[in-house]
Amino acid sequence: MAFSGSSTALKESVVIVGSEKNRSRSSETFLRASGITIKVIDEARSPLEMISPQWNGVLVICSDHPAVEGWGLLEKTKQLDPDLPVVMIIGPGDVSPVVKAMRMGAYDVLQKPVSNQDLHKIILGALETRRENMEKRSPQIKTRAKKQSEVFIQGGSRCMGLLSETIRKAGEVDAGVVLMGEMGTGKKMIAQSLHEHSRRKHKNFISVNCSSIPEDVLEKDLFGQEPGTFVGTPGQQAGKLECADGGTVYLEKIDSLSIRLQDRLLHVLQEGAIERLGSNEPRPLDIRVIASTKKNLKNACDEGKFREALFYRINIIQIAIPPLRDHAEDVSKLFQHFAQVACKKYHLPTPLITPEIWPHLMTRDWPGNIRELKNVAERFALGFGIDLPDPVNQEESIHQDKLTAPGQKTLVEKIDAFEKNLIVQELARTHGSVKTTYTTLGLPRKTFYDKMNKHGLKRKDFLASEEFPENLFTLPK
Secondary structure: OOOHHHHHOOOOOOOEOOOOOOOOOHHHHHHOOOOOOOOEEEOOOOHHHHOOOOOOEEEEEEOOOOHHHHHHHHHHHHHOOOOOEEEEEEOOOOHHHHHHHHHOOOEEEEOOOOOOHHHHHHHHHHHHHHHHHHOOHHHHHHHHHHHHHHHHHHHOOOOHHHHHHHHHHHHHOOEEEEEEEEEEEOOOHHHHHHHOOOOOOOOEEEEEEEEOOHHHHHOOOOOOOHOOOOOOOOOEOOOOOOOOOOOOHHHHHHHHHHHEEEEEEEHHHOOOOOOOOOOOOEOOOOEEEEEOOOHHHHHHHHHHOHHHHHHHOOOEEEEEOOOOHHHHHHHHHHHHHHHHHHHHHOOOOOOOOOOHHHHHHOOOOOOOHHHHHHHHHHHHHHEEEOOOOHHHHHHHHHHHHHHHHHOOOHHEEEEHHHHOOOOOOHHHHHOOHHHHHHHHHHOOOOHHHHHHHHOOOHHHHHOEEEOOOOOOOOOOO
């Protein structure tokens, strides 16, 4: 069943489902009088056509015979949104229906007769739980994550420009993607950006780290389970693959998956259906897989460590993410962004950075890539400065010819990147004013234009820039 999203979602805080004989009119009156907005739906009319994962409310199912009327609705609701609180009100009797409902994921179960005060208290708790869950999914958080990924991807360097274009194209097609890059290069941010550029952007983006969870726990986490699958396990549970239905699942470090779990994942992708642990019932599943690795998966296939069929299933599009040292001209822009975010997060004023710091930032190798840069920027924003390289170690590294090691930029290349960065920063600060920029930098007009051509810079790219409304730091003149 397709759901239209928040635009058509109910505005009511509580939806009560059940025939009049199963509902308490006094409870409805009491809830309304206490300020809770409710909507009552006859059990013959399915609320699933009206609510959505974006709905900020609670579902109450009133049924004297849940085995006949309530289990199916509870199950479908939890499939739609496992976090949606469902309160069940059932007839008096033994406790077995109560236990079953709780195992199926009900927020709470009440047996008649139910006092208005008890129902009111439980619904208030359920609404608070829903509010907390929705805050974690809030559009503001998603927008903030999206903006961070855009700042990273839309750097001024040529390689990041190519990456941005690749992401745009890959977002338009619904194919599997493998992201390859070193530790800390921003693979998750790029996966989020791919999701935001796809037709699946209104559905869930679910991230799973395949290397940080034991195999048996990861299997349950991915595929879900039925009640009683293992001794002492809780009730029915949808896995993260199911939670990503209609959306995107990001499998971080997919090379860490065992061969057995690779086979299970391959079966799910081939069949377009998933079977929970302890169940033989296939459930339709529509997901897009984005995987990341810092290893060569083709080599892993040749070594028998990765299923070749799974490799070809997910590796329709392969995106290589450059390390930060290959686009050092983006360092200052990213540093400013991360520092600005940190200052807002901790409610601190933005500190100034002295001119002599910039060369150290621009020529640093950044083995931890974006993650390391973000850490340094946040530490700086908190007032702890920047960990400058030790002169002795720096001298030793020169004698060891580290500056010209494979995969690293030469000193001339780093100086060129630093020069380009200064011009970019000044053009951004002046919103594209060429005269102000070359005057501030102390360059003749012709020399300045020669350097712009050398670095592939265009004045129109800096006109009316709103990305950084003001210069956050004192740049070297």
